[in-house]
Amino acid sequence: MDNLFVIVFKDDSIFEGGNYQQTKWKEIPDKQIRSIFYRIPNGDHLILSGYDKYYHMIEVCEDLNGERKGEVRLDFSYIMGKKDGYVRIYKINLQNNNIEIKELEENDDFIKKLNSKFWK
Amino acid sequence: MTNMDFLINYVNPEVKYETTPADYISVDLVHDYLIWTKGDAIVKDLMTHEPTSSELNAAATVIDESLAVIVALCLLMDYSHDIGGAYYTHKVLGMGENKQYVYCFSFDDDTATEPQLEAWDSALHTTILKNVLGLGTAIDSMVKAVCTTNTLPGSDWAGAPLAGASNVLLLNDGNGALVSAADLYSNLKIKIPAAYATPAVETFILTVRYTYA
Numbered sequence: 103m104d105n106l107f108v109i110v111f112k113d114d115s116i117f118e119g120g121n122y123q124q125t126k127w128k129e130i131p132d133k134q135i136r137s138i139f140y141r142i143p144n145g146d147h148l149i150l151s152g153y154d155k156y157y158h159m160i161e162v163c164e165d166l167n168g169e170r171k172g173e174v175r176l177d178f179s180y181i182m183g184k185k186d187g188y189v190r191i192y193k194i195n196l197q198n199n200n201i202e203i204k205e206l207e208e209n210d211d212f213i214k215k216l217n218s219k220f221w222k
Numbered sequence: 223m224t225n226m227d228f229l230i231n232y233v234n235p236e237v238k239y240e241t242t243p244a245d246y247i248s249v250d251l252v253h254d255y256l257i258w259t260k261g262d263a264i265v266k267d268l269m270t271h272e273p274t275s276s277e278l279n280a281a282a283t284v285i286d287e288s289l290a291v292i293v294a295l296c297l298l299m300d301y302s303h304d305i306g307g308a309y310y311t312h313k314v315l316g317m318g319e320n321k322q323y324v325y326c327f328s329f330d331d332d333t334a335t336e337p338q339l340e341a342w343d344s345a346l347h348t349t350i351l352k353n354v355l356g357l358g359t360a361i362d363s364m365v366k367a368v369c370t371t372n373t374l375p376g377s378d379w380a381g382a383p384l385a386g387a388s389n390v391l392l393l394n395d396g397n398g399a400l401v402s403a404a405d406l407y408s409n410l411k412i413k414i415p416a417a418y419a420t421p422a423v424e425t426f427i428l429t430v431r432y433t434y435a
Binding site: 124125157167216 | 223225226228249250251252255256332333334335336340344345347398399400401425427428429430431432433434435
């Protein structure tokens with residue numbers, strides 16, 4: 103499975119994501135999600151299930167000068183699940199493959215400032 | 223994927239890129255670069271060759287014993303030298319002044335969080351130990367930045383010190399993620415404290431961090 107993620111909906115249909123550049127997250131049909139299989143850099147998968155809403159984003163940086171200027175570098179990917187007022191965040195470092203897991207309240211400033219239209 | 227285009231205003235920093243794109247140069251981030259300098263008869267706007275290291279050294283900003291010095295000039299070194307004639311340098315108009323539309327960050331789609339501008343020692347993005355970035359103390363950074371996306375920076379604007387992960391500039395005025403394609407603006411300047419003890423020729427890395435879904 104080379105897709106960045108595969109979504110299984112409650113109606114048993116599936117949706118296959120793309121890659122880090124073209125994730126296809128915005129193309130996910132408006133249906134209730136049962137689970138997400140999210141590929142991490144070592145080839146394993148995180149499985150998120152049982153949340154009310156899910157969020158995904160890729161964090162990049164682009165130097166304006168220096169030896170890596172103009173290169174859009176993939177720094178982190180995030181997959182999140184929201185339930186009961188809390189958001190569980192898996193922050194995947196795409197440089198060293200570390201995964202940081204944390205939980206924030208739904209009204210945390212970081213969560214509130216996310217682009218709300220990407221919640222699925 | 224959302225893409226970012228970095229532009230500088232070289233004609234009139236009172237007009238937006240959206241309304242007057244001809245006043246802006248899209249920076250070729252692979253070949254072009256910014257030069258911060260005092261300037262002189264050689265290193266100036268509209269040079270007809272790429273400045274050499276010795277020319278840049280001769281035009282370096284001089285530390286003042288009693289007054290803080292703001293680096294006078296920011297030039298875009300335009301590798302393709304194909305704008306307005308065969309000119310390699312273009313003055314970034316409005317740099318450090320009370321001007322709103324100076325440095326433009328144009329995003330072609332929405333983002334998941336608010337884009338931000340950062341400054342680092344190197345492309346590793348791990349340290350801020352250079353003199354210009356405050357020798358490890360972010361608030362002492364000589365690089366001052368202000369978001370001008372929605373307003374003028376004000377006369378004699380102080381700006382926020384830019385260095386590392388803790389002192390970044392939110393480019394949407396703290397209003398969060400972009401809900402659609404948008405042009406964001408900032409102004410920048412480098413302010414060297416009076417009688418600063420360590421003269422140096424230093425480079426630092428400006429980077430834009432953003433997200434997409």
